[in-house]
Amino acid sequence: MPFDVRRFDIYRKVPKDLTQPTYTGAFISILCCFFILFLFLSELTGFIATELVNELYVDDPDKDSGGKIEVSLNISxxxxxxxxxxxxxxxxxxRHEVGHIDNSMKIPVNQGEGCRFEGEFTINKVPGNFHVSTHSATAQPQSPDMTHHIHKLSFGEKLQVQKIQGAFNALGGADRLSSNALASHDYILKIVPTVYEDLSGKQRFSYQYTVANKICAIVGGTFTVAGIIDSCIFTASEAWKKIQIGKMS
Structure with missing residues (x-):
């Protein structure tokens, strides 16, 4: 008897006359194909999309800042x-500076009864604080109303990038207009150096304050699960037919 290499075939083929197509199997197969296509396109879109990579530096990456941080404040x-x-x-x-006025402006609001303060200044990269207050006024009011709305508070270089992720303006939109008029408001900030590098390799230094390819697994896994579902439905339907004709007691 001649040697037949086909004896080593572990993926034996079932003759077509021993298989039985069903409407359920066809329906599940069509859904399976659409599901595979959807997952494939989703993974392909994620693969070709621009990726934002976050890296944490122990040391300050901006060596040319001179130990200073630029601050932009806009508050009403x-x-x-x-x-x-x-x-x-x-x-x-x-450093102890009262009434800083460089690169700043005060705009009257609420018919002159209120004020919108806009300013840009620098702070040292050491623990400290800055605050909007009445300390620089020549005459102190008896009951200063410190209720406010923060439009913007950012640190470092301005990033002209749309939909950038991160807490670069975490206090933007903070509203304290309904709080106690005589209360003082303290914000404790932890500032983290951040480097934004675009596709051209240009780096911008800013600051923030206080997440893989499965195409083969998608196709194989989907077909496997669909086959199991189809087999279960077919087995259950055949058993039900046998019960109806009295072949199963």
Whole structure:
């Protein structure tokens, strides 16, 4: 008897006359194909999309900043006159500045009863604080109303990028207009250096304050699960037919 290499075939083929097509199997097969196509296109879209990669630096990556951080502040105090509004800055390096006015403007709002403060300034990369207060006013009001709305508070270089992920303006939109008029408001911030690098390799340094390819698995896994479902439905339907004609007791 001649040697037949087909004896080693572990994937034996079932003759077509021993198989039985069903409407259920056809329906599940069509759904299976559409599901595979949907998952394939989803994975393909994710594969070709631009990826944002986040990296954490222990050291400050911006070596040319000179130990300074740029700050951009835009805040409205609708019940505090502009003559009373000032910016104070102090830190552990000994800086103590009251009434900072460089690169800033005060815009009257609420028919002159309130003020919108917009300013850009720098702070040292050491623990410290800056605050909007009435300390720089020549005469202190008896009951200053510090209710406010923060339009923007950001650190570092301005990133002109749409839909960028991250907390670059975490306090933007903060509303304290309904709070106690005589209360002071403290925000404790933890600032994290952030490097944004675009596709051209250009880097921008900013600051934030206080997530793989499965195409083969999709096709194989979907067919496997669909086959199991089809087999279960077919077996159940055949058993039900036998019960109806009395072949199963």
């Amino acid at each position: 105090l609708p019940h505090l006159h502009c003559d009373l509004v000032g910016l104070d800055i102090q830190d552990e390096m000994g």
